[in-house]
Amino acid sequence: xxxxxxxxxxxxxxxxxxxxxxxxxxxxxAEILHAEIGKLDLLIDGQRVTAYVxxxxxKRWVTVNGQTFVLTKxxxxxxxxxxxxxxxxxxxxxxxxxRAVNVSEGDxxxxxxxxxxxxxxxxxxRVQALQNGLVKKLLxxxxxxxEREQMLIEIVDTLES
Amino acid sequence: xxxxxxxANRGEIAIRxxxxxxxxxxxxxxxxxxxxxxxxxxxxxxxxxxxxxSSPKESYLNADKLIRAALDSKADAIHPGYGFLSENxxxxxxxxxxxxxxxxxxxxxxxxxxxxxxxxxxxxKAGVPTVPGFEGLDSEKDLKKAGxxxxxxxxxxxxxxxxxxxMRVVNDESELSESIESARREAxxxxxxxxxxxxxxxxxxxxxxxxxxxxxxxxLVHLFERECSVQRRHQKIIEETPSPLLISPxxxxxxxxxxxxxxxxxxxxxxxxxxxxxxxxxxLRQGSGQGFYFxxxxxxxxxxxxxxxxxxxxxxxxxxxxxxxxxxxxxxxxQLAQHGHAIECRVYAEDPANDFLPSTGxxxxxxxxxxxxxxxxxxxxxxxxxxHFYDPLxxxxxxxxENRAIAIxxxxxxLKDFVVHGVVTNIDFLQAVLSHPxxxxxxxxxxxxxxxxxxxxxxxxNRQQAVELQSLIAxxxxxxxxxxxxxxxxxxxxxxxxxxxxxxxxxxx
Numbered sequence: 001x002x003x004x005x006x007x008x009x010x011x012x013x014x015x016x017x018x019x020x021x022x023x024x025x026x027x028x029x030a031e032i033l034h035a036e037i038g039k040l041d042l043l044i045d046g047q048r049v050t051a052y053v054x055x056x057x058x059k060r061w062v063t064v065n066g067q068t069f070v071l072t073k074x075x076x077x078x079x080x081x082x083x084x085x086x087x088x089x090x091x092x093x094x095x096x097x098x099r100a101v102n103v104s105e106g107d108x109x110x111x112x113x114x115x116x117x118x119x120x121x122x123x124x125x126r127v128q129a130l131q132n133g134l135v136k137k138l139l140x141x142x143x144x145x146x147e148r149e150q151m152l153i154e155i156v157d158t159l160e161s
Numbered sequence: 162x163x164x165x166x167x168x169a170n171r172g173e174i175a176i177r178x179x180x181x182x183x184x185x186x187x188x189x190x191x192x193x194x195x196x197x198x199x200x201x202x203x204x205x206x207x208x209x210x211x212x213x214x215s216s217p218k219e220s221y222l223n224a225d226k227l228i229r230a231a232l233d234s235k236a237d238a239i240h241p242g243y244g245f246l247s248e249n250x251x252x253x254x255x256x257x258x259x260x261x262x263x264x265x266x267x268x269x270x271x272x273x274x275x276x277x278x279x280x281x282x283x284x285x286k287a288g289v290p291t292v293p294g295f296e297g298l299d300s301e302k303d304l305k306k307a308g309x310x311x312x313x314x315x316x317x318x319x320x321x322x323x324x325x326x327x328m329r330v331v332n333d334e335s336e337l338s339e340s341i342e343s344a345r346r347e348a349x350x351x352x353x354x355x356x357x358x359x360x361x362x363x364x365x366x367x368x369x370x371x372x373x374x375x376x377x378x379x380x381l382v383h384l385f386e387r388e389c390s391v392q393r394r395h396q397k398i399i400e401e402t403p404s405p406l407l408i409s410p411x412x413x414x415x416x417x418x419x420x421x422x423x424x425x426x427x428x429x430x431x432x433x434x435x436x437x438x439x440x441x442x443x444x445l446r447q448g449s450g451q452g453f454y455f456x457x458x459x460x461x462x463x464x465x466x467x468x469x470x471x472x473x474x475x476x477x478x479x480x481x482x483x484x485x486x487x488x489x490x491x492x493x494x495x496q497l498a499q500h501g502h503a504i505e506c507r508v509y510a511e512d513p514a515n516d517f518l519p520s521t522g523x524x525x526x527x528x529x530x531x532x533x534x535x536x537x538x539x540x541x542x543x544x545x546x547x548x549h550f551y552d553p554l555x556x557x558x559x560x561x562x563e564n565r566a567i568a569i570x571x572x573x574x575x576l577k578d579f580v581v582h583g584v585v586t587n588i589d590f591l592q593a594v595l596s597h598p599x600x601x602x603x604x605x606x607x608x609x610x611x612x613x614x615x616x617x618x619x620x621x622x623n624r625q626q627a628v629e630l631q632s633l634i635a636x637x638x639x640x641x642x643x644x645x646x647x648x649x650x651x652x653x654x655x656x657x658x659x660x661x662x663x664x665x666x667x668x669x670x
Contacts, residue, residue, distance in 0.1 A: 003637045010637050019641070021634055030634050035642055038526050040635055051635030054525035054582035060639075061525060062632040066577030067589070067625075069632040073640065094518035096549040120549035121510075121519040145549070148520075 005060065005071040088136070088155035090127055092146045096120030101142050107135045108158070115153055118146070133157050162486045163187050163238045163262070167231040168206070170242030171221060172540030173557060174462070175202035178240050181478035190234045192227060194220035196548045201540050208234055215550045221245045224252045231261055238262035238485060244552065247461040250275060264485040266430045266460050273426040274458040278320035278358045280426075284455045287425035289418050292437070292454040294360025296320070301338055307359050308337055314364065317341055319348030320356035325395040327351060330362050365606045366437040368392065369404050369453070371419035372469045374480065375429040376490040383416040384473045385499050387433075387465055388603075391594060393517065393610045398587075399594060400465035401504040402472050405565060405603025406438060415453055416494075422455060431466070431481050433459040440606070464557065467538060468503035471561040502568040503561045506576065506595075510553045512585040519553045520585040522546070530578035534561045534571055547584050555586065565603075569595055593619055 003010045011022040018031045033048070034041040042049045052063040060071040100117040103109060109129045116127040137154040140146060165188040168175045179189045179202070191206030196215035203209045210230040213219040220226070222245055231239050239256050241247035241264070253268040265271070274280045278296040285291055294315075295307040308315050308331070317340055319327030327348030329340040341357065349355040368389045375381035388404035389397045407415070419434035435456040442452040466477050475492075484490055512520045527543040539556035541547065547555070560575055562568035573595050576588055594600055597619060599609065613619040 001641075003640060005633055005636055008633060010633065012637060012641065014641075019638060021637060023633075028630075028634065030638060032638055032642065035639075040639055040642075042631075042635060042638065044631055044634055049631045049635070051632065051639075052526055052528070052580045052582065053635055053639040055639075056523075056525055056583065060636040061582035062636050063526075063580045063582070064632045064635060065625075065628050066579075066592070067628050067632075068580070068582070068586075069629060070585070071633065071636050073636075093515065094549075095521040096519070120521070121551060121553040123519060125518070148515075 004074045088131060088133060088157075089151060090115070090130070090153050090155070092118060092127075092148055092150045092152055093125060094118065094120050094123075095148045096123075096125070096146060098140050098142055098144045098146060098152075099124070101138070101140070103135050103138065103153075105135050105138050109133060109135060109155060115155075116140070127152060129155055131155060131157070163482065165190065165207075165234070165236045166238045166240055166264070166482070167192065167210075167227070167234065167236040168202075168240050168242065169221065169227045170240070170245055170247075171197055171200065171202055171551065173538045173554065174242040174464075174540075176205050176540055177538050178242060178478055179205045181476060181482060184476075185479060185482060187482065190230070190236055192221070192230055194550070196546075196550050199545075201542055201545065210234060215548070217245065217550065224249070224255055227252075228255055228259060228261070231256075232259060236261065238264055238482075240264040240481070241461065243461050243464055248275060248459070262485055264430070264481055265462075266428050266432060270426045270428050270432075271460045274460050276320055277318065277322055277457060278356060280457065281358065281455070283425055284422055287421050289422045289425070289455045290453060292360040292363065292456075294358060296358045298357075298359065301341060304341060304357070304359055305334065305337060308334060311359065311361050314362040315359055316362040317344045317357050317359050319344060319352060319354070320358055321352035321354040322348060327357075363437055363439045363454075364608065365441065366390075366439055367404070367406050367605075368397075368435065368456075368607050369407065369415070369438050370433045370435040370459075370463075371416055372463075372466070372477075373419050373423045373428065373432045373434060374477070374484075374490060375423065375432075376484040377429050377487060378489055380490045380493075381420055381423055381428065382490070382492065382494045382497060383419045383434075384469050384475070384477075384497060385416065386412065387463075387468055389465065390605045390607050391600070391610060392607050397465065397507065398509075398610070399504065399506050399591065399600075400468055401502065401565070401568070402468045403499055403502065403565075406440065411453070418453070418455070422458060426458075428458075428460075430484055431462050431477055433461075433463050435459065437607075464507070464554075465505050467536060467557065467559045468505050471503040471536070471559065472499045472501060473497060474500060501561055501563045502565045503559060504568050504572050505557055505559045506572060506591045507554055507587075508556045508558055508579065508581070508591070509587045510547045510555050510584040511587055513587055513590040515585075517587070519549060520547075521549050522583045524581065525583035526580055527582075528578070528580040529556065530558065530575040532571075532575065532578075534568075535559075535575050536561070555581065555584075569601070 013020050021028045031043040040051045054061040058073045062069050096118045099119040113129045114126045118125045133155040136156045167190040168178050182189045189206045191203045191209040192212045193203050194215045212226045246252040250268040250272040253263040256263040314332045317329050327344050329344045331340045345355040372384040386404050387402045389400045391399040422434045436453045438453045510520045511517045524545050529537045536559040560571040562571050
């Protein structure tokens with residue numbers, strides 16, 4: 001069977017106790033020595049590896065040898081790279097609370113103007129316009145809590161509107 | 162001794178204080194905001210009182226609510242911890258006015274050290290070395306004259322300041338006017354006070370602070386130094402003691418200066434005198450008293466107090482409680498000594514790859530390291546939510562060993578055993594600092610992190626491809642294990658070792 005993490009596809013077959021995992025024409029032998037909640041003891045190509053694993057929807061957190069990786073499991077349909085936001089679509093660089101909204105829909109804004117102020121854990125981040133234009137959509141209001149990468153505001157070129 | 166204490170704080174420091182209380186047989190009262198309803202510090206207390214909304218202003222910064230909670234629960238005293246209201250003189254006064262004990266120094270001491278200009282004047286009077294400069298100048302003309310006299314680069318900073326706000330480095334007289342204006346504006350916004358002071362800017366400084374401790378009977382000693390030069394945006398990241406820079410007799414000179422500084426404001430309880438140390442001047446100095454300068458005094462317990470506790474062998478929080486209750490502090494300066502080396506790393510929920518911005522979420526896994534010489538002061542456990550309302554400090558990892566080299570190794574190994582899933586942490590970044598030759602050589606100054614990040618020589622430990630591949634395989638096999646389990650779900654007699662994602666603490670869903 002096939003599993004997909006980030007942009008990587010793993011082809012896995014099981015031969016009783018051991019697994020053969022193939023990626024990029026390379027095949028690795030692995031065995032689960034012991035499994036408990038959140039933790040796997042594995043034998044990978046003859047080497048003992050302890051991995052801590054957690055799942056959060058499609059996200060997989062894995063720690064091996066003190067290094068933590070965040071992987072995203074996908075159904076396999078490879079997307080054309082990351083979903084790119086248009087230049088005027090501004091997203092939250094961190095989770096937090098919208099402390100101030102300085103503009104309304106329809107306002108003209110200039111490059112560098114502070115549109116919104118986010119606050120998290122005593123830090124303040126100003127979300128600034130990357131271009132001159134008009135506020136097409138304002139998707140948050142003051143006091144609202146936002147997630148990282150959540151769309152906040154959309155700015156369009158004056159001509160486009 | 163007190164019978165019952167209210168802890169006006171949250172997180173790891175509230176728990177740290179509660180431990181000391183329990184050891185002394187004192188009952189504890191926690192306070193909590195909406196967001197902290199299920200927080201670890203609430204579970205550690207004998208009683209817990211809800212004080213308001215998640216926003217600090219409505220809860221941990223609300224003096225009246227805290228005092229009301231203390232009176233209602235019949236507490237004898239309030240411990241403010243660090244941050245929040247710990248250095249607020251009017252809070253200390255209010256606590257005293259309702260006949261409760263404020264566990265800390267007097268309101269007068271807090272006030273005297275709270276203003277950068279006033280405290281600097283007091284320190285000069287007491288004979289404590291301060292950075293060459295001037296206080297109380299108003300006009301741009303006077304500041305310009307002062308700048309020339311001091312010699313550029315200079316620093317203009319808000320008298321009421323803190324945390325780097327209202328502070329500007331001025332490299333040349335042509336920049337002065339604009340810097341004064343913007344520093345004033347920021348100071349007025351942040352503190353409602355636009356007074357500035359001007360002083361020599363020391364670019365390659367070490368931040369070295371001295372722990373002081375006194376009782377209410379006139380005994381006051383220092384408990385040696387802490388080197389806190391590993392900083393980013395004025396936030397300390399790694400602290401250690403002894404400082405790799407200090408040797409005798411400089412250590413003794415700075416220690417006496419710290420004691421003098423504290424005595425000048427009638428200090429008692431735990432406090433910290435911060436100095437900046439100029440390594441360039443140090444090499445030139447010949448016991449002239451030059452090379453170190455008073456920066457400010459923190460009139461409270463510090464985040465990094467554990468390194469001092471380990472090396473000096475005293476429980477600072479227990480002693481805070483005991484001297485606040487009127488006991489004598491029994492150790493003289495001669496009886497105190499440093500043993501071995503201690504390092505603290507602050508494990509933050511922040512993402513070094515995303516400009517160190519905070520990371521929030523539910524802790525899917527949280528496993529702390531253990532072993533000889535390892536201490537973890539933490540306010541979280543698996544299943545807890547890390548919210549955006551408060552400081553991103555997850556835990557303080559502290560190690561103690563017989564010397565610095567062994568302590569560094571011990572820290573590196575301990576950090577490797579620290580597993581945090583659900584929020585991104587700075588653990589990789591801490592490892593990168595610890596393994597950098599500048600850190601090993603004790604050559605880190607307060608601007609080192611910024612400079613080294615810019616130059617690209619401070620990168621997260623090169624992610625070994627082999628480890629990355631192993632992680633991928635682990636993720637895949639864990640997923641397969643679930644599928645296995647699901648296909649065998651009817652076979653009840655079969656043991657189920659593969660319930661990897663169904664954690665009993667209800668990590669998800």
